[in-house]
Amino acid sequence: xxxxxxxxxxxxxxxxxxxxxxxxxxxxxxxxxxxxxxxxxxxxxxxxxxxxxxxxxxxxxxxxxxxxxxxxxxxxxxxxxxxxxxxxxxxxxxxxxxxxxxxxxxxxxxxxxxxxxxxxxxxxxxxxxxxxxxxxxxxxxxxxxxxxxxxxxxxxxxxxxxxxxxxxxxxxxxxxxxxxxxxxxxxxxxxxxxxxxxxxxxxxxxxxxxxxxxxxxxxxxxxxxxxxxxxxxxxxxxxxx
Numbered sequence: 001x002x003x004x005x006x007x008x009x010x011x012x013x014x015x016x017x018x019x020x021x022x023x024x025x026x027x028x029x030x031x032x033x034x035x036x037x038x039x040x041x042x043x044x045x046x047x048x049x050x051x052x053x054x055x056x057x058x059x060x061x062x063x064x065x066x067x068x069x070x071x072x073x074x075x076x077x078x079x080x081x082x083x084x085x086x087x088x089x090x091x092x093x094x095x096x097x098x099x100x101x102x103x104x105x106x107x108x109x110x111x112x113x114x115x116x117x118x119x120x121x122x123x124x125x126x127x128x129x130x131x132x133x134x135x136x137x138x139x140x141x142x143x144x145x146x147x148x149x150x151x152x153x154x155x156x157x158x159x160x161x162x163x164x165x166x167x168x169x170x171x172x173x174x175x176x177x178x179x180x181x182x183x184x185x186x187x188x189x190x191x192x193x194x195x196x197x198x199x200x201x202x203x204x205x206x207x208x209x210x211x212x213x214x215x216x217x218x219x220x221x222x223x224x225x226x227x228x229x230x231x232x233x234x235x236x237x238x239x240x241x
Contacts, residue, residue, distance in 0.1 A: 019058075020054065020058040021058045021061035021062045021065065022062070022065070024048070024052060024054065024058055024059055024061075024062035025062035025063075025065040025066055027052070028043070028048070028062060028063070028066060029066060029069075029071060029168075032066075032071055032072075032082055032172060033168070033171040033172050034137065034140070037082045038082060039082050039083065039084040039085050039172075040081055040082060040084050041081060041082045042079055042080070042081050043063060043072060043079075043080045043081060043082065044079065044080075045059045045060055045063070045080075063080050067080075069168060070083060070169070071083055071168065071172070085172070085173065089169070090173060093166065093169045093170060093173060094170075094173070094214055094215070096166060097166060097170055097214055098210075098211055098214045098215070100151070100159060100162060100163055100166065101147060101150060101151070101210055101214065102207050102210055102211060103154070103159065104150050104151050104153070104154035104156070104159060105150060105154075105194075105198075105203075105206055105207055105210055106203060106207065107154040107155075107156060108150060108153035108154050108155075109198060109201075109203050109206065110203075111153070111154075111155065112153075113198065113201050113203075115153070116150075116153055116198055117195065117198040117199035119149050119153060120146065120149065120150065120191075120194065120195045120198055121195050121199065123142065123145060123146035123149055123191075124146070124188060124191050124192060124195050126142045126145075127139060127142040127143060127146065127187060127188045127191065128185070128188045130142050130184075131184035131185050131187065131188050132184075132185075134184060136184065139184055139187060140174065143174060143187055143191075144171060144174065146191060147170075148163075148167075151163045190213050190216060191213065193205075193209040193212075193213075194206055194209040194210050194213060196209075197209050
């Protein structure tokens with residue numbers, strides 16, 4: 001019967017048509033946002049080219065793309081490094097993040113509080129499974145996805161655009177913050193009060209929980225005063241170890 005026929009899977013579907021510089025930029029961006037390269041780390045064209053099996057020219061172009069998005073910085077005669085995060089950077093990113101996400105939460109709960117609770121609970125469950133398995137990479141992905149779902153459920157186009165512009169910087173800070181947590185379950189527990197309040201239909205408690213959760217970035221800023229970072233440049237956030 002005609003309805004039983006299946007469309008053959010194309011062997012050409014996986015071809016990457018992006019320019020080489022964009023492919024390299026995306027790979028470097030993932031390494032930076034995933035914490036493989038930390039703030040202050042040098043990005044040496046020859047080393048990257050050798051690791052990727054490409055010439056230096058597209059690597060140079062890729063680094064320029066990342067400089068345009070403020071992930072890296074190039075200093076004449078000193079080379080290119082992953083851009084260091086300052087206390088001001090974190091304060092600006094997270095104060096704006098708090099405004100966007102609490103707006104999204106209020107809007108999502110007004111539209112459908114029960115569905116919002118169901119989706120966010122599923123996100124917590126996914127984080128818990130990753131934490132139990134000790135899978136830091138997957139846990140970071142699920143953490144990011146939890147907040148992306150919240151933005152999506154607000155169903156607000158301009159909000160999504162603003163979030164996309166901010167999200168790259170949020171991801172870098174989240175990667176450093178998560179690396180500082182010795183207990184993977186801590187990340188999961190930080191989200192539970194938000195979900196509990198949403199499921200209870202308590203908008204104000206949910207918003208307060210979200211604000212407290214986002215404010216945990218202050219821990220990174222507080223690290224500036226730690227004795228182990230006494231030699232860091234004033235105002236700079238140290239890379240997490």
